[in-house]
Amino acid sequence: MAIPPSSIESLRASLTSSLIFTPGDEGYPESLRRWSDTGRKQAGIVIQPTTESDIVTALNWSQSQQTPIDLAIKCGGHSVSGTSSSSGGLVIDLSRLNTVSVDPSSQTITVAGGAVWRDVDETAAKYGLAAVGGTVNHTGVGGLTLGGGYGWLSGQYGLTIDNLLSARVVLGNGEIVTASERENPDLFWALRGAGYNFGIVTEFTFQGYEQKDPVYAGILAYTPDKVERVIEILNGLLLDKPDPRSGAIAIFARPPGAPVPMVNVLVFYNGTQEEGEARFAELLALEHVANTISMIPYSQMNSLQNPMATYGDRKSFKGVFFNPPLSPSFAGTMLAEFTEKVQSDADLGASGMILEFYDMGKTVSVPRDATAFASRGTTQNGIITLRWSDASKDLEHRAWARDVQERWKGLLEGEGGENLDVRGEAGVPQYINYAEPGDAVVGNIYGSNLPRLKELKRKFDPTNVFRKMHPIPLD
Numbered sequence: 001m002a003i004p005p006s007s008i009e010s011l012r013a014s015l016t017s018s019l020i021f022t023p024g025d026e027g028y029p030e031s032l033r034r035w036s037d038t039g040r041k042q043a044g045i046v047i048q049p050t051t052e053s054d055i056v057t058a059l060n061w062s063q064s065q066q067t068p069i070d071l072a073i074k075c076g077g078h079s080v081s082g083t084s085s086s087s088g089g090l091v092i093d094l095s096r097l098n099t100v101s102v103d104p105s106s107q108t109i110t111v112a113g114g115a116v117w118r119d120v121d122e123t124a125a126k127y128g129l130a131a132v133g134g135t136v137n138h139t140g141v142g143g144l145t146l147g148g149g150y151g152w153l154s155g156q157y158g159l160t161i162d163n164l165l166s167a168r169v170v171l172g173n174g175e176i177v178t179a180s181e182r183e184n185p186d187l188f189w190a191l192r193g194a195g196y197n198f199g200i201v202t203e204f205t206f207q208g209y210e211q212k213d214p215v216y217a218g219i220l221a222y223t224p225d226k227v228e229r230v231i232e233i234l235n236g237l238l239l240d241k242p243d244p245r246s247g248a249i250a251i252f253a254r255p256p257g258a259p260v261p262m263v264n265v266l267v268f269y270n271g272t273q274e275e276g277e278a279r280f281a282e283l284l285a286l287e288h289v290a291n292t293i294s295m296i297p298y299s300q301m302n303s304l305q306n307p308m309a310t311y312g313d314r315k316s317f318k319g320v321f322f323n324p325p326l327s328p329s330f331a332g333t334m335l336a337e338f339t340e341k342v343q344s345d346a347d348l349g350a351s352g353m354i355l356e357f358y359d360m361g362k363t364v365s366v367p368r369d370a371t372a373f374a375s376r377g378t379t380q381n382g383i384i385t386l387r388w389s390d391a392s393k394d395l396e397h398r399a400w401a402r403d404v405q406e407r408w409k410g411l412l413e414g415e416g417g418e419n420l421d422v423r424g425e426a427g428v429p430q431y432i433n434y435a436e437p438g439d440a441v442v443g444n445i446y447g448s449n450l451p452r453l454k455e456l457k458r459k460f461d462p463t464n465v466f467r468k469m470h471p472i473p474l475d
């Protein structure tokens with residue numbers, strides 16, 4: 001239902017720091033823009049505040065109207081299903097709240113709730129520091145952190161949430177609180193893995209780490225016939241020669257000009273060129289068609305995938321997971337099926353299948369019940385990311401991706417084992433941030449942390465104001 005114009009006017013009059021967009025305003029179409037067009041919705045009103053007080057005013061307004069107003073919070077806007085968008089309701093778009101400040105003495109980095117990782121990487125670098133952030137630097141600090149957060153530095157320092165020291169949160173009743181190990185520790189627990197259900201985070205403080213030296217990084221590209229050997233090498237590096245300074249992502253995708261999807265491996269080594277070359281010697285020795293590896297500042301690392309992850313078009317983002325060693329023949333089958341799919345429709349040319357190979361030692365050293373993050377385990381994550389422009393193909397492409405997602409789940413179920421509970425009653429294998437609502441293929445994305453999360457939801461958000469991203473039931 002449309003928001004009455006008089007209500008909109010009363011909100012407009014009470015805001016002091018915000019840009020405000022309603023249908024028909026200049027800038028309104030741009031204010032709806034998301035990373036994927038599938039995430040775009042026609043909001044009733046979008047506000048872009050720069051103060052907490054405007055956030056509180058808008059939040060209170062949305063909750064006090066006679067007819068409830070749908071509320072969405074936006075940071076980087078990467079939700080493909082539109083959990084940071086609203087049809088007809090209020091969007092609080094935090095993107096102008098994007099300051100980053102560094103305390104060199106404690107090496108801590110304080111980040112406003114609407115910043116993207118580029119803001120963090122570039123500011124931290126000025127102080128010779130780095131934070132554990134996402135691998136595509138235009139993703140939002142907000143969504144990525146509140147769902148856990150993996151990045152190139154996770155091998156050394158764990159998840160993004162493992163390096164979160166405190167957060168300022170606007171609760172559903174408009175109260176502003178700090179959450180940390182000392183203040184509101186139960187809220188702090190919930191924020192780290194299920195955070196989008198508990199409030200609007202206006203500020204995150206992270207532990208940073210010294211990162212003055214460049215890193216060894218770039219892409220090695222192989223023809224499809226090399227897929228099994230590449231996966232064998234990546235399995236071996238992960239399991240037989242674990243090294244927390246190292247990581248790799250295999251990306252099945254068609255580089256510009258290539259006739260078919262290739263096997264592209266993005267490698268990372270936080271060390272010298274010699275160390276990187278030694279680490280990836282087997283990959284370097286395998287015949288490849290391109291090699292972009294060089295020594296680069298860490299602050300550039302998370303821009304390397306940007307050309308493959310640009311804004312625009314329609315996208316589906318379906319998380320998969322596997323328990324290493326990944327079967328090379330299964331990976332080969334997946335590449336063949338992916339190739340068949342993208343070759344069948346020129347509109348799908350910019351799609352990809354992504355498989356991460358991260359050292360999980362540091363991540364699993366934290367007990368699963370120490371934070372709300374339920375998929376803390378040794379399973380690795382991947383994403384099937386289809387990209388197309390024809391909206392009439394939405395159902396068809398999503399159905400294909402869901403089917404393939406089920407096949408990955410089936411592989412895991414066939415293997416069995418301690419970390420592989422697809423029912424989700426114990427540790428869950430699926431990463432919450434790679435599972436948009438409706439896409440979780442595990443039965444319970446919060447696993448054994450769900451009962452405590454329900455209790456805390458009743459305590460901190462009893463009227464269920466925040467319910468768009470993997471809602472936690474109140475009962």
Ligand SMILES: Cc1cc2nc3c(=O)[nH]c(=O)nc-3n(C[C@H](O)[C@H](O)[C@H](O)COP(=O)(O)OP(=O)(O)OC[C@H]3O[C@@H](n4cnc5c(N)ncnc54)[C@H](O)[C@@H]3O)c2cc1C
Binds near residue numbers: 114135
């Ligand atoms: C191209 C791409 C690359 C990615 N790479 C990685 C990666 O390397 N590592 C990784 O772990 N994940 C990665 N992800 C997944 C990513 O973590 C999630 O998509 C995340 O939700 C994106 O956050 P956002 O702020 O950009 O999105 P948004 O759509 O703005 O937000 C996502 C959800 O979080 C909520 N939210 C956001 N900020 C706040 C806040 N401050 N307070 C309260 N709620 C908030 C929103 O309401 C929404 O429900 C990637 C995703 C994409 C699309």
